[in-house]
Structure formats: structure tokens, C-alpha cells
Amino acid sequence: MAASLSLKDVSLHFGGVKVLQDVSFDVEPGVIFGLVGPNGAGKTSLFNCISGHYRPSSGSISIDGTEASGSPPARLARLGLARTFQHPALQLNASVLQNVLLGGHTRLPGGPVSWALRLPYTARSERAIRTEALELLDRAGLAWAADLPADELSHGLHKGVELWRALLSRPALLLLDEPAAGLSHGEVEQLIATVKRLRTEQDITIIIVEHHMGLISALTDRVVVLDHGRKLMSGTAAEAQSDPRVIEAYIGKDAADDAA
Ligand SMILES: Nc1ncnc2c1ncn2[C@@H]1O[C@H](COP(=O)(O)OP(=O)(O)OP(=O)(O)O)[C@@H](O)[C@H]1O
Numbered sequence: 001m002a003a004s005l006s007l008k009d010v011s012l013h014f015g016g017v018k019v020l021q022d023v024s025f026d027v028e029p030g031v032i033f034g035l036v037g038p039n040g041a042g043k044t045s046l047f048n049c050i051s052g053h054y055r056p057s058s059g060s061i062s063i064d065g066t067e068a069s070g071s072p073p074a075r076l077a078r079l080g081l082a083r084t085f086q087h088p089a090l091q092l093n094a095s096v097l098q099n100v101l102l103g104g105h106t107r108l109p110g111g112p113v114s115w116a117l118r119l120p121y122t123a124r125s126e127r128a129i130r131t132e133a134l135e136l137l138d139r140a141g142l143a144w145a146a147d148l149p150a151d152e153l154s155h156g157l158h159k160g161v162e163l164w165r166a167l168l169s170r171p172a173l174l175l176l177d178e179p180a181a182g183l184s185h186g187e188v189e190q191l192i193a194t195v196k197r198l199r200t201e202q203d204i205t206i207i208i209v210e211h212h213m214g215l216i217s218a219l220t221d222r223v224v225v226l227d228h229g230r231k232l233m234s235g236t237a238a239e240a241q242s243d244p245r246v247i248e249a250y251i252g253k254d255a256a257d258d259a260a
Pocket residue numbers: 014017019037038039040041042043044045046
């Protein structure tokens with residue numbers, strides 16, 4: 001089931017530095033939502049608050065109505081949250097398949113004791129998740145790479161492996177942090193097609209941080225623009241691109257006045 005997300009007055013301070021200030025917005029279940037803004041606007045910091053990697057200084061973050069603010073990533077994974085990172089966080093010495101399988105960990109029944117003892121029901125679940133991981137890789141055209149060390153793959157494929165790892169957890173809420181960064185034009189087109197397919201085939205809410213406005217326009221139903229840690233506006237990608245406040249935030253007031 002796709003999850004909803006609600007942020008109310010989320011602030012994040014590091015010492016005297018105000019990274020986020022009173023950010024509020026709601027994301028309805030099943031939408032593709034964009035989080036955009038100039039460099040340093042606070043997008044990744046906000047993702048880190050949502051995914052439990054940062055604890056907000058104040059405010060509330062709820063997933064499907066359950067307060068999630070300050071919860072550790074493992075608890076959020078059980079609430080159905082998965083994410084990718086701006087710089088892929090892979091086990092480079094492990095195989096591609098082993099990396100993808102890490103995403104299935106949250107679906108294993110039992111706990112550390114039954115996992116260590118490899119009880120029959122644990123082993124059965126492990127086999128089923130492994131089959132599903134191989135199917136995901138096959139559909140992505142990556143079956144040939146399953147047993148290769150992740151280290152041997154290109155940057156674009158590292159991004160793909162992170163995405164398949166996140167999907168193996170069967171997330172209800174998926175956060176993609178700059179999924180197009182460093183990809184070639186063809187790889188971005190492929191990524192857009194993949195996310196479109198996800199939307200039609202899976203009941204999932206997706207939030208994307210991205211500078212690539214082509215990808216944001218192609219995929220998102222709605223965006224929020226952040227600037228200097230504050231919400232500047234929300235609307236469609238087209239509305240954001242023609243909003244004078246957004247243009248000013250990206251290119252500066254003088255340049256925006258000159259362009260007007
Ligand atoms: N752990 C931290 N300690 C101190 N300052 C931080 C920390 N994490 C982020 N910041 C600061 O918060 C601000 C926002 O950074 P963030 O990476 O969230 O922006 P962003 O919008 O994702 O930028 P980009 O598009 O360049 O990735 C920056 O000024 C950054 O230096």
C-alpha cells in the first residue's frame with residue numbers, strides 16, 4: 001500500500017546553522033513528488049530527516065499518520081520506507097546480487113536468533129527473496145552482472161543496483177536522492193521509463209530530489225521548492241519553473257530582473 005507523508009514545521013539546526021526552517025508539506029499516497037531547489041537549499045538534509053539519518057531539531061514527520069520523526073532507519077524500514085543516496089552506498093567488494101539482497105533483509109521473518117540458526121522458515125524466505133532479486137536484475141537487463149563484484153560496474157549501474165536494492169524491500173514510500181546525477185542522457189531516459197513503470201505496476205509513493213528538471217517535469221505530479229532551508233513554493237513542475245521567486249532563487253535577483 002502506498003504511504004502518505006506529512007511534514008509539519010520541520011527545522012534542523014547544526015550549532016548556529018539553520019539548515020531547515022519550519023518546512024511543512026503533505027504527500028498523498030501513490031504520487032510522484034519532487035523536492036527541488038538550488039545547491040545547499042537543504043534537500044538532502046530534509047531527506048536525511050525523513051529517512052532517520054538526521055533527527056530534526058523540531059517539528060513532526062509522519063508516515064501514514066504514525067509519528068516517525070527521530071526514529072532510527074531500521075524502524076522506518078519496517079514502516080515501509082526505503083531510499084537511495086546521492087552517492088551510491090554499496091558494498092563494493094560484495095557481488096551485485098548480494099548488494100540487492102540487502103534490501104530484502106527487512107522482509108525476513110523472525111529475528112537474529114532464527115536467522116543465525118537458519119530455521120526452515122527463514123531459509124524458505126531467503127530463497128524466495130533471492131529468486132525475486134534475480135528476477136528484478138533480469139528485468140533490468142542486469143542478470144549478467146549478478147555475480148560480479150559491484151566494484152566492477154559503472155557509476156550508472158551502481159545507481160541502478162541501489163534502486164533495485166531499495167525496491168526489494170517492497171517499499172510503500174521510496175526516496176530517491178538525485179537518481180540522475182552523473183548519468184548519461186540515455187541512462188536518464190531509461191531511469192524515467194523505469195520510474196514510470198514502477199508507478200503503473202506498484203502501489204508506491206515516490207519522492208525525488210533532483211536538479212535534472214527534464215526528469216522532474218517528466219515524472220512528478222507536484223513539487224516543493226526549497227531555498228535556504230525554507231519552503232519557497234509548491235505546485236506543478238511547470239508552475240515552479242515559471243515562478244519568479246524560483247527563478248530568482250536559482251539565478252539571483254539581479255539576473256532575474258534583467259531577464260524579466
Ligand atoms: N552534518 C552537517 N553539519 C553541518 N552542516 C550541514 C550538515 N549537513 C548539511 N549541512 C549544511 O546544510 C546545508 C544544506 O545542505 P544539503 O546537502 O541538505 O543541501 P542540498 O539542497 O541537498 O544541496 P545539493 O543540491 O548541493 O546536494 C548546507 O549549507 C550544508 O553545508
